[in-house]
Amino acid sequence: MSIYTAAVARYFEAWNATEAEALAKAVAAAWTGDGTYTDPLADVSGHEQIAEVIRAAHEQFPGFEFRLAGDVDGNHHIARFSWELVSTADGSAPVAGSDVVALAEDGRITSVLGFLDRLPEA
Secondary structure (H helix, E strand, C coil): CCHHHHHHHHHHHHHCCCCHHHHHHHHHHHEEEEEEEEECCEEEECHHHHHHHHHHHHHHCCCEEEEECCCCEEECCEEEEEEEEEECCCCCCCEEEEEEEEECCCCCEEEEEEEEEECCCC
8 A cells, every 4th residue: 555545535434424533543543643634615724723623524414535636646745635525324425525635754744625517406
């Protein structure tokens, strides 16, 4: 497993954690202490703020999980990948996006720049 796929696997473990303790551990494993997460809806830093963004996503979309859509591409401690938010009940995926992450020397994420490619219709 490359440094890029390993980092993205930890990233999805964090995004799919729903219990408070598991979420805190997964965020700490995925991000550096001063790591950041930025997308059109959030611009946060640090483990607690990142965990709050993840909790809010689960509150808005209960019964959904984040899944990798395609391959992880990486170079020079930068990785990019696409994802979908998928219903565990019916397989629908109303939300999809693409993220670019920067990695520290230890393979944890220092920053995420997220883009929303598909949103539910209003």
